[in-house]
Amino acid sequence: MPAGSRLETDVTLLATTLAGVVFGLALAAPPGPMNAIIAEESVVRGWSAGFWAGLGAMLADVLFFVLALLGVVAVIDHYPAVRPALYLAGGLLMLYFAVGAIGETRAATSFTDSGEVGSKGFRKTFALSLTNPYQIGFWLTVGVGLLESGTLDVFAHVPGVGDLLAGSLLVETGSPALLLGFFGGIAVWVVGYPAALSSAGRRVDALAPVIAALSAAVLAGFGVLFLAMGTMGLF
Numbered sequence: 001m002p003a004g005s006r007l008e009t010d011v012t013l014l015a016t017t018l019a020g021v022v023f024g025l026a027l028a029a030p031p032g033p034m035n036a037i038i039a040e041e042s043v044v045r046g047w048s049a050g051f052w053a054g055l056g057a058m059l060a061d062v063l064f065f066v067l068a069l070l071g072v073v074a075v076i077d078h079y080p081a082v083r084p085a086l087y088l089a090g091g092l093l094m095l096y097f098a099v100g101a102i103g104e105t106r107a108a109t110s111f112t113d114s115g116e117v118g119s120k121g122f123r124k125t126f127a128l129s130l131t132n133p134y135q136i137g138f139w140l141t142v143g144v145g146l147l148e149s150g151t152l153d154v155f156a157h158v159p160g161v162g163d164l165l166a167g168s169l170l171v172e173t174g175s176p177a178l179l180l181g182f183f184g185g186i187a188v189w190v191v192g193y194p195a196a197l198s199s200a201g202r203r204v205d206a207l208a209p210v211i212a213a214l215s216a217a218v219l220a221g222f223g224v225l226f227l228a229m230g231t232m233g234l235f
Contacts, residue, residue: 019171020181023154028189033222034125040215041121042197043208050194053121058186060129064139087230090131094223101216105209149174
């Protein structure tokens with residue numbers, strides 16, 4: 001291969017990988033139940049607990065990706081009752097975790113780095129991810145398309161900014177580099193988000209109960225929303 005062609009290929013792969021990183025970060029960063037749990041674990045128990053909570057959600061994404069490639073996730077589309085059931089199960093789990101977060105609000109008077117690996121947060125985010133219709137829907141549509149030839153409008157699928165930034169970053173799909181970058185972006189968030197919150201928690205004692213309270217509110221709000229959507233889907 002000529003040196004010029006090789007350089008062009010390397011630049012294209014790098015650009016595709018970086019676009020995947022941006023995509024992964026953009027999808028991982030918006031506020032929601034997963035980030036609420038990661039935040040609570042980070043400011044109450046330290047970085048390692050927040051990291052493991054983020055890893056639980058990321059592992060679920062990897063699992064969904066594999067199942068989507070095998071065609072298993074697509075079974076949901078053939079059984080209409082499955083999606084409302086997932087909304088109901090996810091809503092109940094979120095309300096249950098919201099009650100726990102309220103307890104953390106009362107108990108957490110300041111930052112405490114317990115040094116534990118945070119398996120509790122890991123189980124929370126993994127369980128919520130498995131019952132999250134939005135996450136499953138992503139892998140049924142956009143996620144599977146990452147390895148199919150075509151074009152992806154990166155920001156069009158990001159909650160909250162899709163309408164504003166749509167068309168600003170287009171990338172060709174069908175390259176493993178894009179998928180590698182995508183999960184790399186999620187990994188950057190899983191590492192960096194808990195680190196920032198843990199660092200802030202060490203400096204401001206009042207941050208722990210405040211974040212725990214906000215986490216409880218987010219979980220309760222999404223829990224009620226999911227229950228409402230699940231109930232409407234059954235009728």
